[in-house]
Amino acid sequence: MEQCPLSSKDDIVKELALLYARKKLSLTGLGEVAKLIKRLGHDIPTYPTTILKTTNTPIRSRNFHHFSLKKSLLGKLKKGMINKESTIIKIQVNIDGTQIFKTNSIDLWPILGRVINSLDALPFVISVFVGKGKPPNLEEYLRPFLEELMALQSEGLECMGITYSIEMSSFVCDAPARAFLKVITAHTGYFGCERCNQKGVYDTVYHCTTFPEVTDVSLRTNTSFRAQLNKQHHKGFSPLLELKIDMISCFPLDYMHLVLLGVFKRLLTIWTG
Structure with missing residues (x-):
């Protein structure tokens, strides 16, 4: 069987990955399409994680738990915390990691939700991962949350005879977490700016990448x-x-890294010499 050249192989894999993103294919569907193309004579990988260039390290079940987005929203509705005059529930999600103890490297990575048009602004836990460093498998970490959110957006949420539509407002994360979730270059990289396409310039005085x-x-x-x-x-x-969101505007830039650890830190250095 004639094999396709390496360049053609890379092109096919790239197109498959783009197809997955554009058409919102499931991982199973992506794998089936890849297998079909391979049967037609093209020597390409058939594992979705290989095509998408994502890690396939599993998350052990004892390190991860999904609590349920739906139950949290129903709880707020039944308590009257969401204005019943509006049938739209707007959700804001925060994902970040924090070290639990100073004496070891165990991190806590919760997925937190908040209803921004609710009388109760308190966040609730959707999922949580505990382990060394960040979750080793982004797909497995996000999958329960994504499937539940997409189902709610497709079918709506019914409570006490009223069907509510679910809207994703934004993902509020710091710069490292945004890079992890969006699978992009970190904010310290030359092409790390999330708002423009310019190549950054390394500042040898302050030892950081800037976008002048x-x-x-x-x-x-x-x-x-x-x-x-x-x-x-x-x-x-x-x-x-896979979500119907704007991958730029739905990820607001964080005050801490832009101001406190950026501009203000530099100003303090200038002021204090």
Whole structure:
């Protein structure tokens, strides 16, 4: 059987990954399409994790637990915390990691939710991972949350005879967590800016990457992000691409890294010499 050249093989794998993102294929569906193409004579990988360039390290069940987004929302509705005059529930999600103890490297990575149009602004836990470092498998970490959210968005949430529609407002994360979730270059990289396509400049004085151009630059868009037009910005394909969200505007930039650890830190250095 004639094998396709390496360049053609890479092109097919890239197109498969883009197809997964654009058409919101399941991992099983992606694998089946890859197997079909391989049967037609093209020597390409058939494992979805290989095609998407994501890790296949499993998350042990004892290190991960999904609590349920639906139950938390129903609890707020039954307590009257969500205005019944509106049938839209707007959800904000926070994902970040924190070290539990100073004496070891065990981290806690919760997925937290908050209803922004609720009388009760307290967050609730959707899922949680506990282990050394960040979750080793992003797909497995996000999958229960994504499947539940997409089902709620498709079918709605019924409570006391009223059907509510679910809207994803934003993902509130710090810069390292956003890079992890979106599978992109870190904010310290040359193509790490999440708002424009310019290549950064390394500042040898402050030892950081800066993006000095503020006028003559092309901005990132949801379309360009999903098509991965700026290849140096992407490190793979995020499971979040399955959601009907804007991959740029739905990820607000965080105050801590931009101001407290950025501008203000530099100002303090200048002021204090």
